[in-house]
Amino acid sequence: MSTLSRKVDLNMAxxxxxxxxxxxxxxELLPGxxxxxxxxxxxxxFERRDEAPAATADIAIDxxxxxxxxxxxxxxxxxxxxxxxWRLNVKHKxxxxxxxxxxxxxxxxxxxxxxxxxxxxxxxxLKIAQAGWTAIFREEGFNAExxxxxxxxxxxxxxxxxxxxxxxxxxxxxxxxxxxGHPTLIYRVDGAPFGTLELARDxxxxxxAFxxxxxxxxSLYSNMINATNWNERLTPIPGxxxxxxxxxxxxxxxxxxxxxxxxxxxxxxxxxxVGLELLG
Amino acid sequence: MEKxxxxxxxxxxxxxxxxxxxxxxxxxxxxxEKNEGFGKEMTASNMTLVCQGADSLTFRHGTLxxxxxxxxxxxxxKYAEELGIPFxxxxxxxxxxxxxxxxxxxxxxxxxxxxxxxxxxSYYIPKGSFExxxxxxxxxxxxxxPYSNPKIQGALYDPNLAVTDPVKLAVALAENAKANxxxxxxxxxxxxxxxxxEYFTIMTNETSVKGSFVVNASGINADRxxxxxxxxxxxxxxxxxxxTDFDEDTSEVFKxxxxxxxxxxxxxxxxxxxxxxxxxxxxxHLSFTLRSDKEIPLGAVDHNLGxxxxxxxxxxxxxxxxxxxxxxxxxxxxxxxxxxxxxxxPPHVPRWINIVLGPAGVSSSPMLxxxxxxxxxxxxxxxxxxxxxxxxxxxGVKG
Numbered sequence: 001m002s003t004l005s006r007k008v009d010l011n012m013a014x015x016x017x018x019x020x021x022x023x024x025x026x027x028e029l030l031p032g033x034x035x036x037x038x039x040x041x042x043x044x045x046f047e048r049r050d051e052a053p054a055a056t057a058d059i060a061i062d063x064x065x066x067x068x069x070x071x072x073x074x075x076x077x078x079x080x081x082x083x084x085x086w087r088l089n090v091k092h093k094x095x096x097x098x099x100x101x102x103x104x105x106x107x108x109x110x111x112x113x114x115x116x117x118x119x120x121x122x123x124x125x126l127k128i129a130q131a132g133w134t135a136i137f138r139e140e141g142f143n144a145e146x147x148x149x150x151x152x153x154x155x156x157x158x159x160x161x162x163x164x165x166x167x168x169x170x171x172x173x174x175x176x177x178x179x180x181g182h183p184t185l186i187y188r189v190d191g192a193p194f195g196t197l198e199l200a201r202d203x204x205x206x207x208x209a210f211x212x213x214x215x216x217x218x219s220l221y222s223n224m225i226n227a228t229n230w231n232e233r234l235t236p237i238p239g240x241x242x243x244x245x246x247x248x249x250x251x252x253x254x255x256x257x258x259x260x261x262x263x264x265x266x267x268x269x270x271x272x273x274v275g276l277e278l279l280g
Numbered sequence: 281m282e283k284x285x286x287x288x289x290x291x292x293x294x295x296x297x298x299x300x301x302x303x304x305x306x307x308x309x310x311x312x313e314k315n316e317g318f319g320k321e322m323t324a325s326n327m328t329l330v331c332q333g334a335d336s337l338t339f340r341h342g343t344l345x346x347x348x349x350x351x352x353x354x355x356x357x358k359y360a361e362e363l364g365i366p367f368x369x370x371x372x373x374x375x376x377x378x379x380x381x382x383x384x385x386x387x388x389x390x391x392x393x394x395x396x397x398x399x400x401x402s403y404y405i406p407k408g409s410f411e412x413x414x415x416x417x418x419x420x421x422x423x424x425x426p427y428s429n430p431k432i433q434g435a436l437y438d439p440n441l442a443v444t445d446p447v448k449l450a451v452a453l454a455e456n457a458k459a460n461x462x463x464x465x466x467x468x469x470x471x472x473x474x475x476x477x478e479y480f481t482i483m484t485n486e487t488s489v490k491g492s493f494v495v496n497a498s499g500i501n502a503d504r505x506x507x508x509x510x511x512x513x514x515x516x517x518x519x520x521x522x523x524t525d526f527d528e529d530t531s532e533v534f535k536x537x538x539x540x541x542x543x544x545x546x547x548x549x550x551x552x553x554x555x556x557x558x559x560x561x562x563x564x565h566l567s568f569t570l571r572s573d574k575e576i577p578l579g580a581v582d583h584n585l586g587x588x589x590x591x592x593x594x595x596x597x598x599x600x601x602x603x604x605x606x607x608x609x610x611x612x613x614x615x616x617x618x619x620x621x622x623x624x625x626p627p628h629v630p631r632w633i634n635i636v637l638g639p640a641g642v643s644s645s646p647m648l649x650x651x652x653x654x655x656x657x658x659x660x661x662x663x664x665x666x667x668x669x670x671x672x673x674x675x676g677v678k679g
Contacts, residue, residue: 004570026510028628073615103615107568109547130515133615137517138503139572 004136008038008105008113009190012136013045016105016115019135020128021049021144024120029128031147032119033060036105036132039112041065042194046186047154049119050147054182056118062095063102063116063129071111074102075126101125105133149178152245152274153185156253160270161189164257169266172257173200179251181208181233189257196256203240203263204254205233211249211279214240215264239263242279243271249279284310284463285661287482287491289470289505291318293446293642294635295497296453301649302656303460305663310489311454311462312482314469318677319450322499323642325523325607326446327553327561329537330356331643333372333440334413338388339640344621348644348651350403353410355646356442362671363452365444366556372441372537373416373425375591376434384541385436389413411439427533427592441537443556446642451677453645458675460666465489470498473508475629480509493661495652497635500571500608502622511629514622514636516610521549522565522576524584525602528558533595540590550587559602562588571608580604609638623651625659 005012013036020034031049033056038044043064048057063074070077077085077098085098100122105113115132117125135142146154153176160174171191176184183204188197206214210221217236238260242252253271255263271278286302288295291313302309315321329335331349339346360367376382397405416435421428424437458464468484479490498505506512531554539551549564565580581604588597611619621644622636633655637644657663 003573004568023512023515026507026628027513027626076616106615109567127513127515130613130615131512134515134517137568137570139570 004107006108006112008036008044010044010187012036014187015142016132016135017045017047018142018144019138020115020117020132021146022142023131024128025144027127029124030120032117032125032128033057034132035060035064035116037061037064037068037114037116039068040194041069041114042188043186043197044113044188046183047146047150048182048184050149052119054178054180057183059097059118060116062097063099063118063125064114065095065116066097066114067102067104067116068111068114070096071104073100073104074098075100077102099125101129103129103133105136107136149250150184155274156270157185157187159273160253160255160266161187163266163270163273164189167266169258169262172255172263172266173197175200175204175254177201177204177208177251177254179208179249181205181252184251192257199235199256200239200254202233202235202254203237203256204252205240206235207240207242207252207254209233211242213242213264214238214254215260239267241267241271244277244279250276281481281488281490282310283479283490284308284492286310286493286495286656287312287480287489288495288497289482290497290499291315291450291454291464291466292321292323292497292499293319293450293453293645294499294637294648295495296450296457297645297649298495298497298635298652299457299462300453300460301653303457303462304666304669305653306666307661307663309457309462310465310491311457312465312468312470312484314467316467317451318454319447322607322609322637323446323450325521325605326609326642327523327551327563328443328446328555329553329643330367330442330444331640332356332369332442333410333438334388334436335372335438335441336640336643338391340618340620343618344623345619345640347403348621348623348647349640350405352644352647353440354406357409359646360444363449363456364672365449365452367442367444368556369440369442370535370537370554372438372539373421374436374438375432375538375540376436377432377540381541382433385415389415389436413438425534425536425538425592427595428538429591429593435538443537443553444642445556449642449645452674454677455674456672458677459673460669460675464677470505473505475509480632493631493633493656493659495633495635500610502610502634502636506626506632506634509629509632511626511632511634513624513626514612514634516612516636516638517568517614518571518608519611519614520567520569520573520577520606520608521563522580522584522604522606523561523563524581524604525555526560526562526588526597526600527602530560530595530597530600531558534560534592538591548583550590552588552591560588568614569608576604576606580606610636611638612636623648623655625655630659
């Protein structure tokens, strides 16, 4: 008997993202950011296309968060809040994103997660997000062709997940950021606590921001940085590794889920396995 | 390879409504159907209702769902007569349990009058094709339906609601279309479609044909068909609706269509419809599903039995169950519940028309064909009237 999953797992999230990318390509819509979150609103998978504006990343994630935690579509929230939804943004540090393109994932008569898309008009964002969640009702798989940078990030993530299994490590979150520290991909492996999510992303950000291993940041800049607490993303602990692509600094990878040293070794090995060079 | 002006994929109510309408013009048309007969899937598994009354007037204004249904209302009696299909106004009862129900029906009642009976409205219904609704008190309801639950406080009576035989309608449309020159290809499943500059090449398991225009009327598989040429500009969820039929004896028990308003947290529909050939059809247990899921969900039969028992207690319905079956319908905008039809040409694939109907699809049949003809003619298909068109000829198509 064919059944629907009762929760959003990584496979489902990746399927949803692929379906969204295919829909966007088929309809010649602008490339954007694609986010899938679980019931609690925490990212399970996130991807940003090469040509998508960097700022769409958090908009997509926050749309998905809004749909899952409000258990309603952005389109409905927009209407019931009579266009005044932005006033709610004194709450949740501005995360509430009451704009179409935020669609709850409903299965077995329950909201089990959310889908968010950002990058086009509100109308297009909604249609793409709908194409995403309806894909869980399709038997067939979806494989979208993606651009160079995203496809590299996918390779890194795939390799990292394989290595986690080979080394029998605890499930992790893998984050890949571009040279500016903006996320291009985040995958949270089934079983990884949601706390690893921001940790992985922030390790990658730290490595990209200082173009060095994340743990070096404290010593390089002495303890000044920690003391000033100048940026909430700053995470100078092992697990953030910057990499080169085509002899150029191209971004960083952040892994979280195990002991920091293990995360770091994993990240460094993955970079080599994929054929990239470490920075510096 | 045979070449046609229009190739319609799907021999259900959608494809055949279009085929028949096209046969009024000098256009070469082919209908491809994967089954041996017509209307075997969605067309065969629904409430058989023709939304002739307040129900279609309360569909979301501005949607195609509302437009096609409301404009179909005055067309139906002639449509049924020409095609020789049964069409019976049975009347519907919106059952009122409490004050809240009453206020909700008041809204429906006033909206029905406001919307479409005035000449200047966009969805105008000519006088005579719509009789006014009326509220019935408990006693009048009891006189009308002696078996009705004494807990029901009254009802909103809609005399316009009708039933038909959707499968018979599909077959009649096919036969009439055939008599007027439309060709048919049965037991052919479309496997691949290629888009060229001037036409589409459609490959089935048996043959290949060319079509200048393609109408995608493939029902629940409309998304897959559209994806073959990157023409999917819609999304939907397959919704499984489980229905239970009761035998002819039950015809005596209830004579009208009747329903309860949906309540919060209750995902299913509670309605009964007297079928045109006798017996009652009760449902609808709904669930979002994979379309390969062929099982009747646990509790669906109990739900349907519970519905009829709550409408007409005191009759041993459990001894009169004939069959329980399901249909799978596409539901668009499922996350908001604002279902709408899709009848459009995707912006990047000219000469391709997507049709997604779902609930109230059969009711919209008379207007659907006209809508597609309009789309075809605005996108460049020359449509001269077919002088030999006969509105009630039958062509003898197997189905």
